[in-house]
Amino acid sequence: MKAPMKAIINVYLKEGVLDPQGKAAHHALGSLGFDTVTDVRIGKQIVLTLDATDHDHAEKEIKEMTETLLANTVIEDYTIEIVG
């Protein structure tokens, strides 16, 4: 049996929108001596398992899910990767 289709959605704050969590982690990394880090952005990864076979249709639907609920496009950008 074929593995089910999965969608990996990465959501992160837009460039130019201050990421307070990233900034705090960046500061902590600096305190630990990791001084090569020039920026830290923290986002979230959402993994959907889908009962679908049509890749194009699924992609369209996932985009709609992301823009409606999973990301707030006022402050966030996202990427979608479909596996399987």
Place this chain on the structure above:
Amino acid sequence: MKTLNVTILQFPGTNCEYDTVYAFKRLGHHTEIVWHKEESIPADTDLVVVPGGFSYGDYLRSGSIARFSPVMKAVTAYANQGGYVLGICNGFQILTEAGLLPGALKRNTHLHFISKIQHLVVVNTDNAFLNQWTPGEVLRVPVAHADGNYFIDEAGLAELEQHGQILLRYSDAEGTPTALNGSVEQIAGICNRARNVFGLMPHPERAMESILGSDDGVRMLQGFATAKGTPSA
């Protein structure tokens, strides 16, 4: 002064609904709590309040799931007809997620949950909410939030300023705007362009008695009762 029928929404995780009931009853108004699964709100509603709390545990983003509750369709229709809607704290987050107010609320700059009595300076009073105040007046109202960092892009900010939609800013005791949580322009509260939907992070319903620190919430919430043309849907 008009006696208002105030409809107060309740989501799983809402925790300020009874404070809000108390506040409006103290001002002599009628209140009704409406569970989020309801598909309608009372027909005689004069004001909908989306109270504070942690609807759906703040999962995904604060307010992001509550905005799809059945009752929000009725609230959106009510707002689109000109009905007054007030979102306090998590309610403000829900109204931005629902697109009833512009912008978004992010994690506070220093990542702290900020809980204290905060000075606010009144910016705009040409609205149903703050009509009993004067621009420049300073009030003291509790804040209690982790995601109160108001963000709006430059074009959106220019629009807010142009249409007098910025209502309150975080300030010091003298009324000089002061950073609290990283909000753009120290914004603490706004309204929509039609001036019938209001959102703020501070809690006026917790500022109802001077013996408990402040009664500035009285003059805020009572504004809806004295506003001209308070609509009844």
